[in-house]
């Protein structure tokens with residue numbers, strides 16, 4: 001089974017968590033793209049979606065799913081998104097697709113976070129995947145120096161501008177033993193918009209695509 005087939009299995013499995021007549025929070029990435037394909041098959045049964053990126057909005061609209069502005073929505077029942085890494089506490093690193101800030105905002109509003117991954121994303125300690133940090137452009141060098149003080153090796157993701165007009169620093173070699181503490185420390189650096197650690201708000205349900213089917217994990 002290919003990695004993409006495992007992503008597809010996880011993406012389609014998330015459909016069972018979508019309730020009738022609700023607004024669905026939609027993440028970003030190749031695994032979520034499979035979820036959007038699945039969601040399109042029940043589009044007449046849902047009210048619509050709130051999207052975490054321009055890319056997901058485009059795909060949702062192309063498939064006929066109405067996309068609402070988050071400011072016009074009081075309640076999101078489930079938020080479905082992928083991850084770059086997830087540990088057994090359901091803490092994640094996200095932002096490989098540079099959509100981390102909007103993802104974190106939509107996730108914050110949702111009652112339930114359903115994380116969909118293939119089995120290569122499960123880790124015991126977060127940090128092999130470089131941690132994305134979204135930064136206001138004029139603060140890039142300052143934030144990079146502060147990230148070095150926290151023990152990381154930040155690398156500017158050249159040529160990438162986020163949907164919010166900011167830049168991304170990918171932090172290599174970060175020892176992330178306490179994800180919540182690290183998330184808070186990095187977010188406290190002036191000029192950081194947010195970082196890709198989702199620990200203060202982790203996943204509630206994890207769906208893992210494997211060669212033997214989809215495993216469901218809850219805490």
Ligand SMILES: O=C(CO)[C@H](O)[C@H](O)COP(=O)(O)O
Pocket residue numbers: 027028029030031032081082083084093094095096097098099100103
């Ligand atoms: O956080 C993300 C985008 O910002 C994605 O969820 C993450 O990068 C996983 O992507 P994929 O499903 O393509 O493996």
